[in-house]
Amino acid sequence: MTMSIDERFNRRSNIDHNGQSNPLDDTVKISYGTAGFREKAEVLPFVALRVGYLAALRSRVLNKAIGLMITASHNPQCDNGVKIVDPNGEMLASEWENHATMLVSIPDDELLREMKKLEETLQLGDAKEARVICAVDTRPSGQHLADAAKAGAALCNVDFEFLGLLTTPQLHYAVRVQNDPAFGPPGEDGYYTKIGTAFRQFYELLPNKSSPTLLMLDCANGVGAPKARKLFDALPKNLMEVDFKNEVGELNHECGADFVKICKQSPVPTCIEGVRCASLDGDADRLVYFYSKNSESKNVILLDGDKIAVLFAKFLIEELKEAKVFDQLTIGIVQTAYANGASSAYIKNQLGVDPIFVPTGVKHLHHEAMKYDIGVYFEANGHGTICFSDHFKSLISGGETSSPPKNRLYWFSQLINEVVGDALADLLAVELLLKYYGWTVEDWANKLYHDAPNIQIKVPVTDRSIFQTTWDETRLIAPLGLQDKIDHLVNELGAIRAFARPSGTEKTVRVYAEAEDAEVANKLGEKVAEIIRNFN
Ligand SMILES: CC(=O)N[C@H]1[C@@H](OP(=O)(O)O)O[C@H](CO)[C@@H](O)[C@@H]1O
Numbered sequence: 001m002t003m004s005i006d007e008r009f010n011r012r013s014n015i016d017h018n019g020q021s022n023p024l025d026d027t028v029k030i031s032y033g034t035a036g037f038r039e040k041a042e043v044l045p046f047v048a049l050r051v052g053y054l055a056a057l058r059s060r061v062l063n064k065a066i067g068l069m070i071t072a073s074h075n076p077q078c079d080n081g082v083k084i085v086d087p088n089g090e091m092l093a094s095e096w097e098n099h100a101t102m103l104v105s106i107p108d109d110e111l112l113r114e115m116k117k118l119e120e121t122l123q124l125g126d127a128k129e130a131r132v133i134c135a136v137d138t139r140p141s142g143q144h145l146a147d148a149a150k151a152g153a154a155l156c157n158v159d160f161e162f163l164g165l166l167t168t169p170q171l172h173y174a175v176r177v178q179n180d181p182a183f184g185p186p187g188e189d190g191y192y193t194k195i196g197t198a199f200r201q202f203y204e205l206l207p208n209k210s211s212p213t214l215l216m217l218d219c220a221n222g223v224g225a226p227k228a229r230k231l232f233d234a235l236p237k238n239l240m241e242v243d244f245k246n247e248v249g250e251l252n253h254e255c256g257a258d259f260v261k262i263c264k265q266s267p268v269p270t271c272i273e274g275v276r277c278a279s280l281d282g283d284a285d286r287l288v289y290f291y292s293k294n295s296e297s298k299n300v301i302l303l304d305g306d307k308i309a310v311l312f313a314k315f316l317i318e319e320l321k322e323a324k325v326f327d328q329l330t331i332g333i334v335q336t337a338y339a340n341g342a343s344s345a346y347i348k349n350q351l352g353v354d355p356i357f358v359p360t361g362v363k364h365l366h367h368e369a370m371k372y373d374i375g376v377y378f379e380a381n382g383h384g385t386i387c388f389s390d391h392f393k394s395l396i397s398g399g400e401t402s403s404p405p406k407n408r409l410y411w412f413s414q415l416i417n418e419v420v421g422d423a424l425a426d427l428l429a430v431e432l433l434l435k436y437y438g439w440t441v442e443d444w445a446n447k448l449y450h451d452a453p454n455i456q457i458k459v460p461v462t463d464r465s466i467f468q469t470t471w472d473e474t475r476l477i478a479p480l481g482l483q484d485k486i487d488h489l490v491n492e493l494g495a496i497r498a499f500a501r502p503s504g505t506e507k508t509v510r511v512y513a514e515a516e517d518a519e520v521a522n523k524l525g526e527k528v529a530e531i532i533r534n535f536n
Pocket residue numbers: 034035073338360361362379381383502503504505506510
């Protein structure tokens with residue numbers, strides 16, 4: 001193997017796109033977190049190079065296309081991130097996360113040796129199909145990092161296809177279609193065709209085709225803005241009426257799905273009373289809805305990922321029962337500790353399905369959801385989708401493969417981007433279901449369940465690694481004694497629950513508290529946050 005490493009990108013003392021050097025101490029640990037590597041953009045060029053190399057290596061081992069998405073999602077504009085997408089469009093297999101962390105942890109002078117070792121251990125085949133497909137979000141640092149990733153893929157002699165600006169779910173789609181052409185038509189246009197067709201076909205099957213009502217869409221000043229426009233432009237004009245907000249400006253700043261979820265406030269500009277609103281995040285894989293009851297106030301009524309999961313699951317269960325196939329399929333609804341307790345109770349008591357809880361991060365939810373014929377998963381923050389098994393697909397198509405069946409279940413499953421949570425696909429699915437049920441956004445908020453009062457607080461910390469939790473993330477096992485204090489507070493205040501866990505994407509510990517009373521939830525959250533702060 002002959003390798004010549006591009007020094008601009010490789011050194012842990014990175015050179016950024018302005019030619020500035022940003023020394024990084026070899027002791028600084030960077031690991032593959034909840035959704036890949038995320039850091040300040042200036043420390044990422046060497047990470048992008050090494051991850052570009054690893055993605056290429058994986059593509060050679062599997063002889064398949066591998067994706068590389070450069071985004072930091074809901075994080076501020078100055079951050080960026082690199083994450084690998086597996087051939088079927090899903091998150092990177094966890095055993096390879098360890099290779100990734102190892103590769104970015106070693107100093108420059110050990111890199112070549114480790115790369116050679118890795119190549120010897122892994123079986124590199126002929127690999128005619130090997131390639132890396134890369135896309136970026138709108139962050140200014142994206143192009144430089146893509147160049148670094150390209151230099152990394154070249155070290156493994158693998159073609160690097162740069163697709164430019166895409167939403168994260170569009171890149172996942174592109175990777176899946178490259179490896180599995182039957183999944184849908186290729187390219188960005190293919191994505192619009194597949195989703196747009198499913199939307200129109202489902203629309204035709206609606207019992208009531210009343211004219212559209214206005215939707216205000218907060219695009220977080222991100223890539224979702226141009227891509228949502230393209231998607232909606234491809235739909236017949238009379239089906240959607242969308243007022244685009246936050247298309248250009250500082251990414252995620254006082255807007256976007258994460259802001260709305262955490263602050264329960266309207267993004268700037270303030271939404272209009274009575275109007276149905278939705279927010280995307282920076283890379284358009286999260287979606288939340290909200291509305292205002294009073295234009296004077298910034299506070300909004302939030303419909304988060306839990307509400308979307310319940311809406312989707314309710315519809316699917318009803319349709320399966322109507323089609324008399326409910327008993328022939330397994331259905332799983334997957335949540336995390338951040339799911340509102342009222343949503344979990346509704347799923348259990350009204351939908352008759354015991355929700356399954358897994359750690360934070362789509363990789364965990366997706367993995368669990370795949371075990372069912374229909375696996376609905378959503379993080380409370382609005383990131384989620386539904387996985388459909390082959391058994392489901394053949395059952396609803398009645399064995400027919402030539403002409404697509406004329407039933408809502410089929411077109412709903414086509415609309416959902418089942419490889420990953422997709423804000424645009426989920427948005428169209430929500431819009432259709434609201435029409436199907438004849439519900440306003442207020443009906444949706446009130447007819448299912450009401451959220452238990454809750455608060456989420458981000459506590460900045462210098463070293464997240466000292467905070468360790470049980471597998472389900474609901475209890476701290478280190479530092480010792482902290483969980484006892486949290487338990488004591490929950491009891492003392494007569495609250496429902498509280499937990500603290502280190503973020504995998506930000507240098508914070510996230511505190512979550514839930515109570516029957518909003519004041520108690522807020523007080524509990526603040527007190528737990530104080531405990532974490534004092535430990536810092
Ligand atoms: C509570 C919360 O919303 N956490 C988010 C956030 O992870 P953290 O590890 O909590 O920072 O970003 C992840 C990636 O977008 C997302 O999957 C996850 O749900």
